[in-house]
Amino acid sequence: MLRSALFDYANADSRRATEWMRTHPERAKINRATWRKKNPEWVRQKNHENNRRLKIEVLSHYGDGLAACACCGDPHIEFLGIDHIGGGGGAHRRNANGKLNGSKLYWWLRRESYPVGYRVLCHNCNLAIGMYGYCPHAGAVKTT
Secondary structure, rough: OHHHHHHHHHHHHHHHHHHHHHHHHHHHHHHHHHHHHHOHHHHHHHHHHHHHHHHHHHHHHHOOOOOOOOOOOOOOOOHEEEEEOOOOOOHHHOOOOOOOOHHHHHHHHOOOOOOOEEEEEEOOOOOOHHHHHEOOOEHHHHOO
C-alpha cells in the first residue's frame, strides 16, 4: 500500500513539473542550464552513454543487425565506424561545415532515416581502403 501511494505521489509530482515546464518554458530553460552547470560530471556521463547507445544503434542498422566490420568481421565497437561507400566522406563533412564528425554523424544518420550509401568498417579497413583502394584483409575490395 505504501509503495502504491509513493508511486502515485511521484506520478502526480512529475505531471505537475511537466505542466510547469510547459507553461514556463523560459524559466525551465534557465533552470536546466543552471542544473547542468552544477552537475557537469553527470551531464558528461549521460552524454557518453547516449552517444555509445546511438553508435551501437547506427552500426547495427548498417550492419544488418550485427555491429561488425563488413570487411574483416571485427566486432569491437571501439574500432568500428561508418564508411561512405565509394568515398566522399571528406566532401560530406565539408558540405556540413566540418560539423559531421564523431557522434554528430550518427545523430545525422538517424535523423535522416538511415540513408543508403554507408557501411560499417573498422578503422583499419576504412583507412586502408581510403589510402590504397583495397583492404589487406580481403584483397581487392570494390570501393564503389
